Structure formats: C-alpha cells, structure tokens
Amino acid sequence: GQQVMQIPQYQHVQEGEDFTTYCNSSTTLSNIQWYKQRPGGHPVFLIQLVKSGEVKKQKRLTFQFGEAKKNSSLHITATQTTDVGTYFCAGGGYNKLIFGAGTRLAVHP
Amino acid sequence: NAGVMQNPRHLVRRRGQEARLRCSPMKGHSHVYWYRQLPEEGLKFMVYLQKENIIDESGMPKERFSAEFPKEGPSILRIQQVVRGDSAAYFCASSQGSDLYGYTFGSGTRLTVV
Numbered sequence: 001g002q003q004v005m006q007i008p009q010y011q012h013v014q015e016g017e018d019f020t021t022y023c024n025s026s027t028t029l030s031n032i033q034w035y036k037q038r039p040g041g042h043p044v045f046l047i048q049l050v051k052s053g054e055v056k057k058q059k060r061l062t063f064q065f066g067e068a069k070k071n072s073s074l075h076i077t078a079t080q081t082t083d084v085g086t087y088f089c090a091g092g093g094y095n096k097l098i099f100g101a102g103t104r105l106a107v108h109p
Numbered sequence: 110n111a112g113v114m115q116n117p118r119h120l121v122r123r124r125g126q127e128a129r130l131r132c133s134p135m136k137g138h139s140h141v142y143w144y145r146q147l148p149e150e151g152l153k154f155m156v157y158l159q160k161e162n163i164i165d166e167s168g169m170p171k172e173r174f175s176a177e178f179p180k181e182g183p184s185i186l187r188i189q190q191v192v193r194g195d196s197a198a199y200f201c202a203s204s205q206g207s208d209l210y211g212y213t214f215g216s217g218t219r220l221t222v223v
Contacts, residue, residue: 001167006151033211042200043152045211088151095165096142097212101151 002027004091006100014108019076021103023089031092032065032072037102038085079107111136113203114183115215122191122222130186130218134203141184142212143176146198158184191222 035043049065090097158178202212
C-alpha cells in the first residue's frame with residue numbers, strides 16, 4: 001500500500017536557525033497536506049499543495065511540492081520557540097490521507 | 110462555529126472492558142475519519158465514514174474494533190475487550206470531502222488501559 005516517509009525524525013535547532021523537513025511518497029500523490037501538532041495537542045491543518053512544482057509561503061514557512069508529485073518539503077526560516085511541535089505531511093490517497101511519521105522540532109532559546 | 114468535538118478527553122479502562130469514543134464532526138462536514146496515535150509516533154488511519162456508511166475500514170483491526178456514524182448523533186469508535194496495547198490517543202477528523210480537503214481534527218481521546 002501507499003507509504004509516506006518523512007525525515008528527519010527529530011531536529012533540534014537554536015532559535016533563529018532554519019529548519020527543513022522532507023516528505024517522500026512511494027506513489028504519485030494527488031495532493032500533499034501539512035499539519036502541525038503541538039506537544040499534547042491535536043494536528044492542525046497548515047496547507048495543501050496540489051500542482052506539480054507548486055510553492056506556497058506562509059510568513060516564515062515555505063512549502064514545496066515536487067515536480068513528480070512524490071515528494072514535498074517544509075522549510076521554516078529563522079525558527080522561533082513558537083515553532084516547537086511535530087510537523088506531519090500527509091499524502092492524498094484514495095478515500096483518506098496517509099500521514100508520515102512526523103518531524104519533531106525542538107527550538108532552544 | 111464549533112469545531113470537531115470529541116469526548117471523553119481522557120478515558121481509563123481496565124483490561125477486558127469496553128471503550129466508546131464519540132466524535133461530532135464540524136458543522137457542514139459529512140466525512141469522518143478516525144486515526145490512532147501511539148506515543149511519539151505518527152497518525153495511523155483506522156476508518157473513514159459518511160452518514161450511515163463505512164467507506165474505508167482498511168486500517169481497523171479485524172477483531173474488537175468497530176465504528177459507526179449513524180443518521181443522527183455522533184460517530185462512535187467502539188473497542189471491545191480492551192488490552193494494554195490499545196492505549197493510545199484516538200483522533201477524529203472531519204472534512205467537506207475526501208482527501209482533497211484539509212481535515213479538521215478534534216482534541217482526541219486519550220485511552221489508557223490498566
């Protein structure tokens with residue numbers, strides 16, 4: 001079945017450093033979505049990418065969807081302590097989203 | 110406009126008991142999904158339902174687990190004869206459609222089996 005892999009599993013950064021998480025699918029995706037989950041919280045939808053090669057920005061966050069629609073990345077510029085949490089990518093599969101294992105981001109002040 | 114409502118937030122059950130988890134989707138959303146999250150892990154798909162229909166239950170264990178979304182009332186995830194390995198956070202999400210729409214997640218039910 002479809003698998004979505006995400007790396008790295010953990011990332012520790014100093015406040016102000018950049019951060020990137022990568023997502024790869026075993027199959028071509030109809031779309032890719034990104035979610036953020038704060039410690040003890042629930043996943044919150046961030047964005048959806050649909051088109052091949054699409055790039056979207058939300059303030060310090062930049063999301064990319066690969067040309068082959070099998071990979072994606074999330075880049076955070078100049079991290080802040082409020083960025084702490086786990087970032088999940090989720091691939092559009094038939095009837096449901098398949099989530100990656102997530103990248104846990106720790107930001108040290 | 111209330112979001113996805115899940116209850117209870119925390120549930121403690123002894124081994125062998127039944128656990129019932131409830132989820133009311135966001136207003137206007139007719140698609141409900143249940144996901145399980147073990148500590149420090151990702152979200153594992155369990156089941157996708159629409160009103161009175163199970164659309165995809167490929168992630169549900171074959172035994173002891175069942176889900177429904179009746180015409181009236183919330184969606185229910187039922188776990189019979191719970192075991193320690195069922196301890197996890199169970200998240201419900203709703204959306205306007207299938208995988209082409211962002212999901213709105215509830216706050217989850219943390220199930221602890223003792």
